[in-house]
Amino acid sequence: MSDPILSVRGLSKNFGALAVAQSIDLDLKPGDRVGLIGPNGAGKTTFVNLLTGVVKPDEGQILLKGQPIQSIRPELRVRRGLARTHQINTLLVESSARDNIAVAIAERSGYAWRMLNYKKQWRECLDEAQSMLADMGIAAIGDTEVRHLPYGEQRLLEIAIAMALKPQVLLLDEPGAGVPSTEAHVIHDALDRLPAEIAILLIEHDMDLVFKFAKEIVVLVQGAVLTQGHPDEIAADPEVRAVYLGRSRD
Amino acid sequence: MMNDPKNTAPAAGPQMLGGKFSLTWHLLPWVLAIIFYFTAEGYLSLGTQAIIWVLFTMSLDLALGYAGIVTLGHAALFGFGAYCAGIFSIHVTGDPLTGLLVATVLTAALGFVTGILILHTTGVTFLMLTLAILSMLFEFANSAKWLTGGDDGLQGMSIDPLLGVFEFDFFGHTAYLYSLAILFIWFVIAWQIVHSPFGKSVDGIRQSPKRMRAIGTPVWWRLVAIYTISSAMAGSAGGLLAHSTQFVGLSALSLFTSGIVAVMLILGGTKRIYGAFIGAVIYVFVQDYTAKLNPHLWEFIIGGLLIAVVLFLEGGLISLVDKARDGLARLVGKGERS
Numbered sequence: 001m002s003d004p005i006l007s008v009r010g011l012s013k014n015f016g017a018l019a020v021a022q023s024i025d026l027d028l029k030p031g032d033r034v035g036l037i038g039p040n041g042a043g044k045t046t047f048v049n050l051l052t053g054v055v056k057p058d059e060g061q062i063l064l065k066g067q068p069i070q071s072i073r074p075e076l077r078v079r080r081g082l083a084r085t086h087q088i089n090t091l092l093v094e095s096s097a098r099d100n101i102a103v104a105i106a107e108r109s110g111y112a113w114r115m116l117n118y119k120k121q122w123r124e125c126l127d128e129a130q131s132m133l134a135d136m137g138i139a140a141i142g143d144t145e146v147r148h149l150p151y152g153e154q155r156l157l158e159i160a161i162a163m164a165l166k167p168q169v170l171l172l173d174e175p176g177a178g179v180p181s182t183e184a185h186v187i188h189d190a191l192d193r194l195p196a197e198i199a200i201l202l203i204e205h206d207m208d209l210v211f212k213f214a215k216e217i218v219v220l221v222q223g224a225v226l227t228q229g230h231p232d233e234i235a236a237d238p239e240v241r242a243v244y245l246g247r248s249r250d
Numbered sequence: 251m252m253n254d255p256k257n258t259a260p261a262a263g264p265q266m267l268g269g270k271f272s273l274t275w276h277l278l279p280w281v282l283a284i285i286f287y288f289t290a291e292g293y294l295s296l297g298t299q300a301i302i303w304v305l306f307t308m309s310l311d312l313a314l315g316y317a318g319i320v321t322l323g324h325a326a327l328f329g330f331g332a333y334c335a336g337i338f339s340i341h342v343t344g345d346p347l348t349g350l351l352v353a354t355v356l357t358a359a360l361g362f363v364t365g366i367l368i369l370h371t372t373g374v375t376f377l378m379l380t381l382a383i384l385s386m387l388f389e390f391a392n393s394a395k396w397l398t399g400g401d402d403g404l405q406g407m408s409i410d411p412l413l414g415v416f417e418f419d420f421f422g423h424t425a426y427l428y429s430l431a432i433l434f435i436w437f438v439i440a441w442q443i444v445h446s447p448f449g450k451s452v453d454g455i456r457q458s459p460k461r462m463r464a465i466g467t468p469v470w471w472r473l474v475a476i477y478t479i480s481s482a483m484a485g486s487a488g489g490l491l492a493h494s495t496q497f498v499g500l501s502a503l504s505l506f507t508s509g510i511v512a513v514m515l516i517l518g519g520t521k522r523i524y525g526a527f528i529g530a531v532i533y534v535f536v537q538d539y540t541a542k543l544n545p546h547l548w549e550f551i552i553g554g555l556l557i558a559v560v561l562f563l564e565g566g567l568i569s570l571v572d573k574a575r576d577g578l579a580r581l582v583g584k585g586e587r588s
Contacts, residue, residue, distance in 0.1 A: 052464070054463075073468075074463050074464075075463055075466045075467055075468050075469075076466075078464065078465060078466030079466050083464075083465075084464055086460070086461075086464065090458045090460045090461040090464065091458070091461060092453075092454050092457040092458055092461060093457065093458075094453075094457055095450075095453070095454070095457065099450060102450070103447070103450050103451055103454050103462075103465065104465040104466075106447040106450070106451065107451065107465050107466045107467055108465075108466065111447045112447050112448060112451045112467065112472075113447075113448055113475075114446055114447045114448055115442060115443045115446045115448045115449070116442055116446070118446045118447055118448075121447065122446070122447055122450075125447065161465065162464075164465075165465060165466065
């Protein structure tokens with residue numbers, strides 16, 4: 001058994017009287033595929049924001065490769081190997097798809113401060129970006145401004161940008177959100193092609209996608225972990241059914 | 251439906267100065283400026299003013315156009331640079347290049363310090379802070395008569411010949427070429443910066459700070475860096491103003507000056523280095539021409555132009571140049587955007 005690459009211990013956060021994270025514990029090991037599900041308002045995106053540093057926790061500890069990261073700035077967490085995608089696209093819509101990835105590669109490679117004598121390095125970034133687009137099966141959109149891309153391709157681009165950071169832990173916040181059901185398989189195929197060694201936490205409302213992708217599922221309700229286990233166990237769990245479907249009157 | 255995934259080889263990266271057609275367009279403003287020098291004998295002072303405004307507008311474009319730093323206080327940097335150059339020439343040395351370097355470095359330092367203080371904020375809060383800094387500098391310059399001359403302006407400047415050879419003559423020959431040379435140096439620097447990975451990341455911050463944080467960008471530091479460079483450029487423009495007119499007035503630090511430079515930028519087109527050239531030159535020459543007809547007519551004309559541009563030309567007047575160039579490129583069969 002390998003050691004966890006990401007460990008969360010007793011993570012809590014309150015917005016006033018509202019508890020959005022209640023003493024959450026979670027371990028992710030290299031290669032893990034964990035789904036995080038829960039009804040609307042369960043605190044799933046807040047949990048990702050706590051992990052990435054966008055929101056500061058009130059209590060608890062986040063360990064990345066054994067080092068506490070809860071006090072360091074979001075960009076430093078990224079450099080240590082923690083990447084995310086967003087539920088709602090935050091792409092650079094006026095830039096080309098290739099440039100969107102290339103700026104991430106430049107950041108990862110330490111070229112992003114370069115103002116002079118940069119042609120060779122930027123060329124390398126563009127070439128790698130194009131190669132990543134090809135890996136995602138969307139090589140043809142390299143020159144296209146993002147605002148002109150179909151939504152499904154924008155979602156794939158989000159994942160490609162996160163992968164450009166060469167993360168060890170990837171947090172996917174509803175990668176299938178807004179994608180028509182007829183195209184959902186494209187997202188699923190893209191997730192299947194992600195490198196096996198990366199630990200992935202998938203937040204998703206599309207249960208079909210989660211249950212196909214995840215090897216373990218964590219159910220979050222009102223900011224607290226209700227249960228976690230193998231997808232088959234979760235699917236059969238009456239408590240989880242009750243959360244999603246309501247309880248019968250008997 | 252999604253496009254069919256098709257793997258193609260990487261397309262060519264952004265063109266810099268390559269390509270004959272592109273080079274022609276790059277040379278155009280500089281050739282026009284040189285032609286102006288030889289043909290507009292009585293208008294060189296006006297031409298110098300236009301060049302200085304181009305540089306100042308370009309500095310605002312770096313901050314506002316490329317980085318999305320919406321400021322009302324850019325005149326603080328321009329005026330500070332002008333006073334630095336002026337005071338330095340009175341109390342230390344009249345050498346223009348040394349004075350300009352000092353003005354540029356000190357204004358960059360001012361931009362760095364104020365940037366660190368205020369770039370944490372955004373929107374209206376940031377706008378008010380830039381206004382506050384401008385007001386404080388204005389009031390300081392107004393009060394410190396012993397240093398700045400107060401509302402009489404800074405007088406008694408004496409500028410040595412450029413490179414020890416070229417006197418600043420009454421007709422403005424030296425000042426014109428001196429300003430043009432400094433503008434060219436800053437243009438090359440700005441062009442390099444906006445096309446660099448740094449420039450791309452700054453443009454990314456303008457589009458989506460959230461995205462840039464998610465890819466590990468130190469957003470605040472990068473904004474401080476571009477604001478410092480923009481400040482240095484504005485300080486240079488102020489220094490040129492002091493050297494070319496041998497006078498610095500409080501108007502250099504006024505809110506009106508901040509407004510003028512913003513109008514020039516919007517007229518010409520933001521996020522396009524050449525937009526500054528078009529906006530500033532048109533503003534200065536329309537103002538000069540129409541002011542001779544009627545002292546207030548120029549404001550009416552500029553106001554009308556601004557409304558027309560905002561309503562009908564999203565990319566500013568430079569988009570007309572783009573259209574002309576694209577049309578010509580189609581005729582020639584090999585065009586490209588600068």
